[in-house]
Amino acid sequence: MQKKRGIISAFINPQADGSLAFVERGCLLYDEHGKIEYFGAVPSADTMTGYEVLLRERHVTLPGFIDLHTHLPQYEFAGQGAEALLPWLNRYTFPQEARFSDERVAELQSLNFFQTSIMHGTTTTVAYLSSHARAAEIAFTEASRVGIRAYLGLTLMDRNVPAALITTPADAERDMLRLIERWHKRGLNEFVVTPRFAISCSADLLALCGRISQAHDTFLQTHISENHDEVAETAKLFPEAESYAGVYDRYGCLHAKTLLGHGIHLSDNERQLIKDRQSVVVHCPVSNNFLGSGILPYQKFRGEQLRLGLGTDVAAGYSLSMLHEAKAMTEMAKLRAHFDHAACELSVTDAVYQATLGNAAALSRAHDLGSFEVGKSADFCVIDDRRCDTLQDEEKNHYASLPERLNRIVYRGHSSMVESTVIAGSVVYSR
Template sequence: MAIQSVVLKTIYVGTFIHSVSLAELQVLKRSAVAVDESGKILLVEHPVEASMLEMWAKEAGTTIVEAGPGQFFFPGLIDTHIHASQYPNSGIFGKSTLLDWLNTYTFPSKLPSRNPAYYATRDVTSTNILATTCHTAGQRAFVGRCCMDCMAPDYYRDTDAATSLADTIKCAEFCAKLDPKGELVQSIITPRFAPSCSRELMRDLGDFMAQSGLLCQTHISENKGEIELVASLFPECKNYATVYDRAGLLSEKTVLAHAVHLTDDEIALVKMRGSKISHCPVSNAALTSGAAKVRRLLDEGIVVGLGTDVSGGYSPSVLEAARQATMTSRFVSLTEGEEAKLSVEEALYLATRGGAEVLGLQKTVGAFEVGMEWDALLVGCTFVPDEEECDEDEDLLQAKQAVGGGMTPVDLFGWENWEEMVAKWLYSGDDRNVLKVWVKGRKVHEKPA
């Protein structure tokens, strides 16, 4: 569908569910959220009086969007780690682990191509096409050219550190022209990971990060073989995190993907620098990398979000990452104790507010609060009618079935409370439950009727 180009003043009415803290989801029933022309939330009215709705409905230029029964508004889900160019390989990983998977599946797939490639490719043109594609689609995105000047095949390596930095600056300049205020699309500095970057390149990128104020994303401590490789390549550093720290790449603007095997010293260093972590449970299981101890990171006060890590992860769904985060935490609890388990509320916090904070967007998105922007989903589930209803009124039955936009994988039997409904959505839901999507107040997707 075409992206809605003009954002009218819109009042959203119905049930709103969002995180107010790591452990608490708030359910705002019979409420209203007013969004202005720029996509900003002006008002959250809870509960909303019928007289107020009538008054708003009469105001010229105001649109009212109502959620039906079994539907609720939820903040947009945030993916803090995805490789766009690897999408064609989703689901293809066999029994490989990180280092052989990179050589077999990943490097060959990142040859420069016309396919727009978040971690893009190392090619400037394809990285810029990805940025333009996100911007045109109305998507909020950080897009980074993947820097690597060593330990990659010749066909997929920057010539040297100077070229790598120069190409990174070209991509940053392109994004600054495309979206001067960085309202939707921004550039992000992206050293692939320590083994494929020279000391010189990492230092140059660290300097560029300090000068530009851009975010930086990279991988850390994903797999034991990778950690041994880093130790052999950087014998002067006492651990993996120190390699980045020496280059000036660890700051509060750094997003570190995986962090499965961080040592106590590394956790202390990451915490001290204020760097953030993107937890990628699907990828970590698929590539047998390990199970990140998310509770430990959260207890230390480190900010954690979720990443799909396509195509180390097989699914581009952040809902899948959230549900797998709860599963991974259950395996962790077998050795670390019950408190390691993540709840439904916590997984959804990581998918929204956690992800927003990882990307420095905590004042902009992740919840329904005045001053934030309207990045939201309309979620719908399917009602299963009882027999009596079928006999009584066929029209009513059809109307109810249609409420969720047709059949969805989440069946409601009418007895569920909101907490149970959200749990059903997390564990059984998919894109069939996403009826509409808005970014910065613009509708960017609507499920076909």
């Protein structure tokens, strides 16, 4: 049994309206199950009796980051390649994912992936795995060992990829049902139904994914409209569908627990359909930049009240840091606004909100994750922002208000600034 614990530090607390509350000196107390019992001004010593309270008055505590789209088996080759999406998948992704038939590779890479995620302050990860059921078992086991909240999916493909990655709808059904039984909603884990993208899935496989995700109340993650060639290829493969989003909708894959990676080139009609189905479009700006896929008009989509998320999309995204992703999100929004001849209305506040409470809402977990509120889970990271530049003494930095410190953390951040990461009240990482 854990102890009742707490921390006194500066806090940045996302709010339901998309803003951030800046608390220069506050206190968070949580019980032995990791549920928040108090958040606010530092209370009297009496109130803190019975709690082991950590003093971190020079640090900034943020809710744990939620990575809404990433690929576990790809982390090893992050940063490699200069091709566009489809050639890049063939050259790097498919051969690497095939290596996960080797249990030792699966074990080592899973551990490395989850440990690196928590080092970056990520407390919840939503990840694609390889196509191997055994590697998926290993990934869930390692996630549980590390203590991260893990939404993981066996990546399903039954055509147009190398033979080593091919499954059949019958095998996919057997593997998914077994993984759901063993891991779905067990501990901090959830199983995610994961057809890679329409190009690599037959109509039968997509229909199975739609059916299983709805029958077992799981999330479904896939890719959509990332790249023009991918959109054209999908149209050729599914002449019966009106659009790319129409393909997923036709086979029951568009619902309120669907996470659609990218969506850069979605048409007006597709966005309306996605909005009607209450599915989520997950923005992955680093990846989109890396593969030259385009720039998602985040501000426009937000204005249309589409449900949105943010993810690292490793390995096309080359970092597991959601702070790095937040930085890219603001920079890409400025570029997009420039080419749209519009004003950029996206700030660091918006990006940090999206990486925390915004992504919690996309996962339908805003009631227990993403901010500091009584009753929510104590998922947070403690950041030592004096470490953001080793060449000068950041303690004497003139720009010392909490909003200014957050800007510094986002634009000059790196993983060594994260001093510790706590999930459900347990310290899972400490530098």
